[in-house]
Amino acid sequence: MDYLKAFIVGGIICVIGQILIDKTKLTPARILVGYVVAGVVLGALGLYQPLVDFAGAGASVPLSGFGNLLAKGTLQAVQKDGLLGALTGPLTAGAAGITAAVLFGLLVALIFKPKDKS
């Protein structure tokens, strides 16, 4: 059951992005920024976590889930460290994803050769 929920909710979140691309001509980079910021805002308003609780990876894997993670981490850091937590919280929460992307980006770039498109 949790697989079906993840599939449907994740699929719907992606379809929203597709409609934005096709209808508004927003560039992919803007869509990504929009999703993360939307995730932060929805997370801050407490609206995103219920979706994660319901759909699991269906809500946490899309980039809005990454935004929600940043908001959640920031809240916890502020609770612990006060105002300083607002500065340390966001990237601490996102550290694993960002660092993994940077690390694998470096490794892949070192190992592989750029390819032509067909």
Add this chain to the structure above:
Amino acid sequence: MIEKVGKSTLALSEGPTIQSYAAVGGKKEQEGPLGREFDFTDTDTTFGEKTWEKAESAIQKKAVTLALEKAKLDKKEVEYIFAGDLLNQCIASSFGLREFGIPLVGLYGACSTMAESLSLASIFIESGCAARCAAVASSHFCTAERQYRLPLAYGGQRTPTAQWTATGGGCVVVQKGGAGPRVRHITFGKIVDLGITDANNMGAAMAPAAADTLKNYFEDTGTTPGDYDLIATGDLGQVGSELLYELLGMDKIHLQPRHKDCGLLLFDRQTQDVHAGASGCGCSATVLCAHILRQMAAGKLRDILFMATGALLSPTSSAQGESIPGIAHLVHITAE
């Protein structure tokens, strides 16, 4: 002798002769409908080089080398070379041609470069500045993507109006006298910009410039589309071609029966994933050198207009929200 006719057309009374030509293409070009007409194609689009930019330089070098070989010419016999490409500072031309030791006139006309280089080379001959010149243009899908758009491995969807930059280049050698097709008229176009900002719809950005140049040419020479066997535009693609018909239709010029777009000839839109057609300097350059001039040599075409179209945008201007200025230059060529 060169004489100005009408508003913006130059008439070349003697007419320089196209002595030789060669077209070089990549994998997709080889697989396309004109694949067998190319002088050289390589399924490895790196052309054995380390970077895409070097690959494009190799294309120019190969095209010039082959055009010279076909006419049994030594490079010393070419007095000037007119060349351009799409890259910043035109590096495909400067690096591809640096070993020839031929005086170089570097050009930027975006995808209109082949008509621009051929026009200038012809004017040099007709005016007596030189007895033999070469005109070259090239583009490479990968260099264009990484300069104008996104990295090749980035996962993006192309819109239906997007065009596919041709990987290839063409070289035409023109000389004074001799046998071969002759350049009769040249019309340089002005910049026309009707406010298109979508860099994925270049055909729409260039169609008004194409219509303007064609209209000027027909007015200046008092001819109509029916007087020609073929009117070939550079890379308007499907969308741009339709718009060109409609724009010229407003002035009662019916282009469609005689018109073909190089962007629609180079690839097969049904089987090759190229959306609205081909684009790039290499598109009109290769179709001219692989197909049109061959058809003229075979006697299938006698009187043609070759008009390459360019979108004069840069990644900077696009990022700053500027619209896309279009330009189109026309060359009238007749079989002997």
Add this chain to the structure above:
Amino acid sequence: MHISDMEYDKMVKKYSPNSPIFKNCLGAFFIGGAICTLGQGLINLYSYLGASKLDAATLTSVTLVFLSALLTGLGLYDDIAKVAGAGTLVPITGFANAVVSPALEFKAEGYVLGLGAKLFVISGPVIVYGACAAVLYGAIVFVMGLV
């Protein structure tokens, strides 16, 4: 040929085919959904192996980022993206692809100013605006005394 920009814009719209939005949405739904389902499978796997809820989610992100990086290096991610559209863009795999593809592409301009600097050329804004939005949220929470 006398035509205003607005009239021309209308004409352009008439001849420019729209994106096949229904087909694109199907691709986005199924492939995006499949990536999330794979994520759910990974969460369940890591939880089964004894990871805490938070660690399982983190490990899942890292695994998906790795798979996306590998497919990008093999030149397969963009092939899938042609069909999937937002389905491969919106999941965290799309973020990884945005990091890896410029790193690979601009290696030709050197390891520091090519690979190193261009690595963030597409994904950088995501971190800039995501982090700053979260900082703003943290500051608001603190100032309003919500904690």
